[in-house]
Amino acid sequence: MNTLIIYFTGTFNTRYLVNKIKDRLFKLNSNYHVDTLEVNKNTLVKDLSSYNLIIFSYPIYAFNTPSLYIKYLKKLKFYNKNVKYIIAKQSGETFAINNASSNELYNLLRFKFKINIKNINEYHFILPYNIHFKFNDNFVKEILNYNIKLLEIMIYDLTNDITNIKLKTNIIYNFISYIFRIQRLGGYINSYFYKVNYAKCSRCYKCINLCPINNIVLDKKTNKIKFNNKCLMCMRCSFYCPSDAINIGLLKSWKVNWKYDLTRIEQDNSINSDYIFKQKEFFFKGYYKVIRRINERYKEIINNSK
Numbered sequence: 001m002n003t004l005i006i007y008f009t010g011t012f013n014t015r016y017l018v019n020k021i022k023d024r025l026f027k028l029n030s031n032y033h034v035d036t037l038e039v040n041k042n043t044l045v046k047d048l049s050s051y052n053l054i055i056f057s058y059p060i061y062a063f064n065t066p067s068l069y070i071k072y073l074k075k076l077k078f079y080n081k082n083v084k085y086i087i088a089k090q091s092g093e094t095f096a097i098n099n100a101s102s103n104e105l106y107n108l109l110r111f112k113f114k115i116n117i118k119n120i121n122e123y124h125f126i127l128p129y130n131i132h133f134k135f136n137d138n139f140v141k142e143i144l145n146y147n148i149k150l151l152e153i154m155i156y157d158l159t160n161d162i163t164n165i166k167l168k169t170n171i172i173y174n175f176i177s178y179i180f181r182i183q184r185l186g187g188y189i190n191s192y193f194y195k196v197n198y199a200k201c202s203r204c205y206k207c208i209n210l211c212p213i214n215n216i217v218l219d220k221k222t223n224k225i226k227f228n229n230k231c232l233m234c235m236r237c238s239f240y241c242p243s244d245a246i247n248i249g250l251l252k253s254w255k256v257n258w259k260y261d262l263t264r265i266e267q268d269n270s271i272n273s274d275y276i277f278k279q280k281e282f283f284f285k286g287y288y289k290v291i292r293r294i295n296e297r298y299k300e301i302i303n304n305s306k
C-alpha cells in the first residue's frame with residue numbers, strides 16, 4: 001500500500017506517534033511505502049493521487065482539530081475510489097468530548113471531497129500533556145503501553161478490512177466542541193501577553209527557529225523577540241525554551257516546560273506501568289476506563305489471530 005501520513009505537531013508528540021505508525025507499517029510488510037508530511041506554514045500542496053492509504057494525525061486542541069491543519073487539508077484534493085483513510089489523533093485526556101474533535105475533518109472529507117465515511121477508521125491515542133501539568137514517568141509508561149495495543153488494533157482492522165470504526169459522539173459533545181472553536185481566537189489575543197524574561201533568555205533563538213508558522217521574530221531595532229498575532233498556541237516555543245524564559249501570557253499557569261523523553265521511558269524496564277490503576281480520582285477513572293476497553297479488544301484480536 002502506498003501510504004501518506006499527514007500530520008501537524010506542536011511539541012512533537014504527534015511526530016513520535018507518526019514514527020511509531022510508520023515503523024509498524026514497515027514491520028507489517030517491508031514493501032509498504034510510507035511517506036510523511038508535516039504541516040506547517042510552508043508546507044507545499046501535495047498531490048495525493050498515488051496513495052491508497054491516507055492517515056491523518058494531529059493533537060487535539062480544545063476538543064478540536066488544529067486550525068492550521070484544517071486550513072492545509074482544504075487545499076488538497078482527496079480521492080474516494082480505492083483509498084482507505086485513518087484518523088490517528090492523539091491528546092492528553094480521555095474525556096469523551098475529545099471524540100467530537102474530528103467533526104470538522106469528517107465534514108470536510110464527506111461534503112467537500114465526497115468521501116464515503118465508511119472508509120474512514122478513527123483511533124484516539126494518548127500522549128502526555130504539553131499543557132496543564134507534567135505527567136510523571138509511570139503515568140507516561142502506562143499510556144505508551146496503551147498506545148502499543150491501540151496501534152496493533154488499528155493494524156488488525158486495516159489488514160482485516162474492518163471498516164467504519166468510529167469514536168462515539170453525541171449532540172452535546174458536538175455542541176461543546178463547536179463552541180470551543182472560539183479558542184482559536186485565543187492565540188490572537190494571547191499574543192499581546194507573551195513576554196520574554198531577558199534575565200533568563202540565552203539568545204539561542206530556538207523559539208524563533210522552531211515556531212511552525214514563523215510567528216516569532218527578532219525585532220532588529222530593539223534586538224528583542226517579538227510575537228506576532230498568528231499564534232496557534234501549540235506551546236512549542238515555551239515548551240522547548242532551554243532557559244524557561246518565555247511567559248505564555250494568559251496560559252501562564254498551565255505552562256509545562258521541556259520535553260518528555262518518551263524513548264527512554266519506553267525502554268526503561270524499571271519504570272512501573274501501574275500508576276493509573278492505583279489512582280482514585282475522577283480524572284484518572286477516565287484513563288482507567290479507556291485502558292480497560294483497549295485491553296479487552298486487544299485480547300480479542302490476539303485470540304482471533306491464534
Ligand SMILES: Cc1cc2nc3c(=O)[nH]c(=O)nc-3n(C[C@H](O)[C@H](O)[C@H](O)COP(=O)(O)O)c2cc1C
Binds near residue numbers: 090093130235
Ligand atoms: C492549546 C491546547 C489545547 C489542548 N486541548 C486539549 C483537549 O481539548 N483535549 C486533550 O485531551 N488535550 C488537549 N491538549 C493537550 C495536547 O493535545 C497534548 O499534549 C498533545 O499530546 C500535544 O501534541 P503535540 O506534541 O503533537 O503538539 C491541548 C494542548 C494545547 C496546547
